Amino acid sequence: MVDIKSACYEINDWLINVRRDLHKTPELGLEEFETKAKIIKYLKEIGVDYIEYKNHTGVTAFINGKHSKTAAIRADIDALPIDENLDLPFKSIYKGRMHACGHDAHTAMLLGACKVLFKLKDQLNVNVKFFFQPAEETVGGARLMIEDGCMENPKVDFIFGIHVMPHIESGTIELKYNNLNASTDTIFLTIRGSKAHGAYPHKGVDAIIVASHIISALQTIVSRNTDPSSGVVISLGMIDGGISENIICDKVNIRGTIRTLDNNNRIFVKERINEICKFISKSFDASYSLEIKSGYPALINSNNLVNYVRNNLCDVFGDEKVIIRNSPSMGAEDFSFFLSHCEGVFYHIGCANEKKGLDAPLHSSEFNIDESCLVIGVISHVKNILSLN
Structure with missing residues (x-):
């Protein structure tokens, strides 16, 4: 031996x-x-x-x-x-x-x-x-x-x-x-509105306002849509939008990461993110594009x-x-x-x-x-x- x-x-x-x-x-x-x-x-x-x-x-x-x-x-x-x-x-x-x-x-x-x-x-x-x-x-x-x-x-x-x-x-x-x-997936989200003069915001669609509602709503996936003990994280680490302080922003780019511990939650979170982006954008007369790139299981x-x-x-x-x-x-x-x-x-x-x-x-x-x-x-x-x- x-x-x-x-x-x-x-x-x-x-x-x-x-x-x-x-x-x-x-x-x-x-x-x-x-x-x-x-x-x-x-x-x-x-x-x-x-x-x-x-x-x-x-x-x-x-x-x-x-x-x-x-x-x-x-x-x-x-x-x-x-x-x-x-x-x-x-x-x-x-x-x-x-x-x-x-x-x-x-x-x-x-x-x-x-x-x-x-x-x-x-x-x-x-x-x-x-x-x-x-x-x-x-x-x-x-x-x-x-x-x-x-x-x-x-x-x-x-x-x-x-x-x-x-x-x-x-x-x-x-x-x-x-x-x-955990698994890892990367969020690539773009919100599109329309420009207007900052003094006349009603003539445009403010992509920053739409983005702020989406960002807040996405956190409810973790706090209200999944079991608190199941291990789900959604972190949005990058946001970019606007060209001047007096122009209504027409485009916001957001990037983030998703972490989950099982495949069922992984699928659900991706679907829920898309639903939230779709309906909030629609409610503000904005549009969006979303890509969730799969990372490690x-x-x-x-x-x-x-x-x-x-x-x-x-x-x-x-x-x-x-x-x-x-x-x-x-x-x-x-x-x-x-x-x-x-x-x-x-x-x-x-x-x-x-x-x-x-x-x-x-x-x-x-x-x-x-x-x-x-x-x-x-x-x-x-x-x-x-x-x-």
């Missing part, structure tokens, strides 16, 4: 160096060319097989032992358009780009799991795919990889993914049954695999180090696309160390991790794969 902890801690220094190497050169979604080159360099050192894709910067490594079942592990590889405000020897060398969401850590953990599992390939009971996925922060690179066949040949039966979290101390792991993340974990991971991690780290999250996040995660094709589980690895001041939030210019979390992620991946039958 292999000592998983020892096997993973043997590569701890290597893991930290890999993470720092990736941290220095952050790249935005679908521009991860240097990151991809580094990933391939490490895969070649490991000796594992891999494939590249023509349409994007993703990479899939694989250990194919001709088993009847196949498991996949995914890491996102892209960074954010943020200036890093940390004095680190491995600070981002690119102005306006930073690994502020921990994807450098996720990638290092997956490379570490690949390194350990490749050495232990004769003990595997499943084929293993390692997805190095681009563009999680932008266009949803998971969908691009799926379209290019990453879930087939051999067909993936189970998938695992993790995210570092600064609200959890390093060494602790957080799991969630059922819904973990809700991330709903497979509960049997949550139990599986929970048992595995309690066995390795102890019950006190594995916590259960009660409420879902209204943030989005494109790992959900993979869950449309197979069973899977996405969970959180603590990366904070409050005593060291390492607790800045994700997507901030001060975000950093306690690097002791890296080996925790590798151990988690390796344990989950080796325990599959």
Whole structure:
């Protein structure tokens, strides 16, 4: 029986160096060319097989032992358009780009799991795919990889993914049954009225007045049309209209986001938004155009695999180090696309160390991790794969 902890801690220094190497050169979604080159360099050192894709910067490594079942592990590889405000020897060398969401850590953990599992390939009971996925922060690179066949040949039966979290101390792991993340859709709404002199408003149709009524009414979808406990958010973050203080505005553009936790509410909210825009516009003799662009689906974990991971991690780290999250996040995660094709589980690895001041939030210019979390992620991946039958 292999000592998983020892096997993973043997590569701890290597893991930290890999993470720092990736941290220095952050790249935005679908521009991860240097990151991809580094990933391939490490895969070649490991000796594992891999494939590249023509349409994007993703990479899939694989250990194919001709088993009847196949498991996949995914890491996102892209960074954010943020200036890093940390004095680190491995600070981002690119102005306006930073690994502020921990994807450098996720990638290092997956490379570490690949390194350990490749050495232990004769003990595997499943084929293993390692997805190095681009563009999680932008266009949803998971969908691009799926379209290019990453879930087939051999067909993936189970998938695992993790995210570092600064609200959890390093060494602790957080799991969630059922819904973990919300779906996301983007609202593009235009209200059209007609211009008139500001002194004679009755001769025009004021698009600003129409927009204000629609904005107020849309919030009643959350407060009056859906169950308060069901998890629905409608946030309108952009509004633009008017050309002068004394001209009645004839056009207002509004953009916003919708977050829901189940597909029934997702469908209902879209329909209700259209109804409200239609009837309020008509009541003011205005017109409207509405596009709701679909984003990521809700991330709903497979509960049997949550139990599986929970048992595995309690066995390795102890019950006190594995916590259960009660409420879902209204943030989005494109790992959900993979869950449309197979069973899977996405969970959180603590990366904070409050005593060291390492607790800045994700997507901030001060975000950093306690690097002791890296080996925790590798151990988690390796344990989950080796325990599959």
